[in-house]
Amino acid sequence: MTTVEQAEKLILAQLKDYGNETVPFEQALGKVLAEPILADRDLPPFNRVTMDGIAVSYDALQNGINTFKIKATQAAGDEPATIDEPNECIEIMTGAVLPASADTVIRYEDVEIRAGQACVYVQDIKKGQNIHPRGIDKKQGDVLAASGQMVTPAIISLAASVGKTHLLVKKTPRVVIISSGDELVDVDQIPSPYQIRKSNSYTVKAVLKQHGLQADVLHIPDDPEVTKIQIQHCLQNYDVLLLSGGISMGKFDYIPQALEDLQVENIFHKVAQRPGKPFWFGRDKDGALVFAFPGNPVATFVCLHRYFLTWLNATLGLPQQLPVYAVLDKDFEFLPALQYYLQVKLKSNQHGQLMASPVEGNGSGDFANLADTEAFLELPLERNEFKKGEVFRVWKF
Amino acid sequence: MTTVEQAEKLILAQLKDYGNETVPFEQALGKVLAEPILADRDLPPFNRVTMDGIAVSYDALQNGINTFKIKATQAAGDEPATIDEPNECIEIMTGAVLPASADTVIRYEDVEIRAGQACVYVQDIKKGQNIHPRGIDKKQGDVLAASGQMVTPAIISLAASVGKTHLLVKKTPRVVIISSGDELVDVDQIPSPYQIRKSNSYTVKAVLKQHGLQADVLHIPDDPEVTKIQIQHCLQNYDVLLLSGGISMGKFDYIPQALEDLQVENIFHKVAQRPGKPFWFGRDKDGALVFAFPGNPVATFVCLHRYFLTWLNATLGLPQQLPVYAVLDKDFEFLPALQYYLQVKLKSNQHGQLMASPVEGNGSGDFANLADTEAFLELPLERNEFKKGEVFRVWKF
Known part of the structure; x- marks a missing residue:
């Protein structure tokens, strides 16, 4: 089975430049600079x-x-x-x-x-x-902010001070979030006893919004013809399809068949991790990427943060995020040969250490738990026992 | 002189409930819940x-x-x-x-x-x-998210799953950001050799935007009558006035006089810190708060994060943020009897420790530096020498 490390590598091999656009400088907050900001005169401009x-x-x-x-x-x-x-x-x-x-x-x-x-x-x-004194901070022509930096409030200030009313920034990929299945009803509907309301698409949309991405949302019913037509439309009109659910091999999952019929190349299917094992990743012949996450909400949440956001930062040309490490604050055991993403609360201690307290839910389908935690602790695949005081990489969400 | 600790206490004594409002659930992202979200049925609702x-x-x-x-x-x-x-x-x-x-x-x-x-x-x-199994995550009627929690993507998901199309959230205070002084010109103008462009207001606005606040922006010219009328209008129409500059005792700073004429009570003026020492905080008789930050951009940035955002979280009823600590990674000396806010880059090490590397600019007016740093390390007032390996509180921005 593909490991998390291999999956990340395969995903990061699919980077693409989606071009640039010019926006009013205040609207550039959270976007990635596609040009440097230069000092138009010395800073300060006079004594x-x-x-x-x-x-x-x-x-x-x-x-x-x-x-x-x-x-x-x-x-x-x-x-x-x-x-x-x-x-x-x-x-x-x-x-x-x-x-x-x-x-x-x-x-x-x-x-x-x-x-x-x-x-x-x-x-x-x-x-x-x-x-x-004049010019002690920066000289005229000096780079105040480099191309490839994320626009922060400090950079908004620099843009204002040098008179850059507009900034050239990286265009973000066009993303569509797709849910499927007749068991899902709209939020404003009363589900029958064997149905549930759509929720994954909203979660994904909210996370993307926090990262400056506006995504469209689409629901596909359980119908093979409709599924194929809709997926084809998305492949033609979006750069990235984020699917949540519908990729298992169940009789009524028409999406794998549609992807196959539409000749979307499967780059990998199944990753040695929990939650998120059934994750499917592929690429259309014209370059659209398909991140098909498992339907269970926590799995989608893990994969979105661990893979899609990592890819997004890389494709926009941001420097790779430095890993963050935290100290496990109690013993934990996980037996399957899978890389486990443990939900934790984080707290900084007086030694400047980030302490991670596991908050265990009832398996990967328990989403209620996510509201009480802040991060996933990434526990190595090759081990089963994790001791209090050991340090592991942490993914904040 | 007021210490940072005293200043914080005086500011946190000025909390007010700005009421609640109902918004479509997707728009509640980043706002504070004013009602709990309850499970409408068991979770999962069936086996x-x-x-x-x-x-x-x-x-x-x-x-x-x-x-x-x-x-x-x-x-x-x-x-x-x-x-x-x-x-x-x-x-x-x-x-x-x-x-x-x-x-x-x-x-x-x-x-x-x-x-x-x-x-x-x-x-x-x-x-x-x-x-x-049915009900193993939560039972019908259980609290999924409590009143007073910040709405995260996980909470958006919970709201969707229980059919809460609308959420009751805390209203945010109405904020106006005020700059002043005829030496400031608009971003799209070419300043004369002795003028500079407005930039502080844009920085403040961007930081507030990151924290879910839409603020208005106003510039007041150097004219005593106009200053008084404008400040009066703001006191009547906003809950918070965030001033940047114009509060020193210079001959052309008409704002202190206007505040006095309008009987805005000064709660403190000057805090034993650098940057940000001239910080002025007061309260209008009808309750509007005035945070008057010094004009230098880094001082405004420090005070905004250290005081205003702390106040905002508290007034919205969010639980107090847990302090974050970091390890200073080289010796540093600061002689004045002021609490120093040192600009640092942060990096997590293999022991799960947050390491803080000072990036020194050219004094508090050097804003260019802020684009390269991530946080302020809060160095205690009563000391002058800070050794590599010591741990201090850190304020991320």
Whole structure:
């Protein structure tokens, strides 16, 4: 059977560039930059005053002058004033441009201003103090944010500060979430005693929304002809089909047959993991990818995070996410020869360690449990006993 | 001067219930539940078959029967079939209701089906296998998600499965983000050599968006009358005013005067921290809160995460977030008697420890740095030297 590692490798071999698009910079939040953001001028663009107070020449202080005539008052945004004589100063505000004839700012708290004069109280004044010098953060033309970075609020700020009203970002793949089966009824319906309501599609849609993807949702009834037509339509109109359920070999699962008829190549079927073992992954001749997750909700949730989001980040060109590790906080046993995804709560301890507490549900169909946990602990395939204090990779959701 | 701890306490004393609203369940993602989600029936609602195969009576197997006549085929969503004789079975699909007359499911892989008969190959069959029993996850009326929980994709799924098309959630406060100062020009404008573009408001707006808050944005020019009118309008029409800049005592900062004239009570001004020392917090007589952050972008970013988001979670009734700790990975010195917020990159190590690497910028005005870091390490006020290997609280952004 395909291992988790092999499955990941096979999926990551299917990367594709879905192109770029230009969006207003505020709408770029959460998207991936397809161009660098460059400094349009030095940052700061001028010697910027960082305290309200007076601007003087340091030499004047050195020469024993401690009372200065206020020649002008200069606010942030004002054209800079000038001092002509050593015993003159400019009353100046935070954010203002340091006048060329001054080099030091003394804050209000350290001077007394009376009758147009400022008297300096303190001794300990450093040349250049209370000034954020031009270009010290970045020089004009420097890269502020590189292509391939995820747009964060900090990057939104950088875009605004350099006047990038629009940003070139990676286009995301067009995704359709497909459920199937006549046992599923709509959320607003009362199911018969042997039916259940659709829920997986909503979960998947919500997770994708958290990752900046708007996906369409489709339900396919148990009818072989309709199934084939609908799957064909999706292969032609979407980049990725995310199926939840309908891929087992049961008599009424028409999806495997439709995929075969439509010549979708099966790259692997079944992964040595629980939950999620029946996971089917394939590729249409025109490049559409099919992630067919098992119907049980926890399995879909594991596979979505472990495989689809990993693929999504990679296909958008994001740097690979650094693995996160956590310490198992009690013994756990799992006998089948499958890589187990254990639902855990996480807590940071005083040693800076992430502690993982298993919250066991009633098997992989128990979705209620997921609302109380935060992550899956990935327990290695080749072992059956996992001891308190051992460290394993963790996948947060 | 107010300490960070005192400031937090004073802010958390200003909690208010902003009421509830009903939204379509999919739109509740990221909001806070104001009602519990209850199981409308047992979960699973019936003894649910978890493998494609045949349903039989375990007693029949015990009595040596290993060949069964297929009496009916039953898919998920079908009304359950019935076996009348011990040597009969139902061919049955994943998700189907277990017929009352059967108690065990044998998967396809372990039987051979030929000419309307199923012959069981394997010995090791357990009574009740491949069945997810009715009510084992939750009983009808059980709480699936409690009031006060943040709506996650898992909770969206629970809502769907119990038919909650709409959810009662906490209303979020109405927030306005205010910038001020004639030195700021719009993003699409070319600033003069002594002006800069607005950027703080966009950063704040993006952070709030990540936390599910839609905020309005307002810029106030340097004019005392206009300032007073605008601030008054905001106090009357919003629950929270988030100011960035304009609160120092500079000659052209009209905001402190406007707040005083409008009788906004100052709860504290200045916190023993860097960046963010000039932070001003107050409350209007009618309850509007004013978070007036210093104008420097990193200070605003620190205060927004450290104070406003902490307040927001608390006022919405979310459980207090557990602190996260990280290990400083190199020595660091900070002399002023202020609590320092050090920008760091984070990395999980093989011991499950979160390691924090300082990325020092050029003082608190250096925003470019924030795009390369992920968190602030909160270094205690009472110390000046911080050693590699020591653990401190970390605030992710």
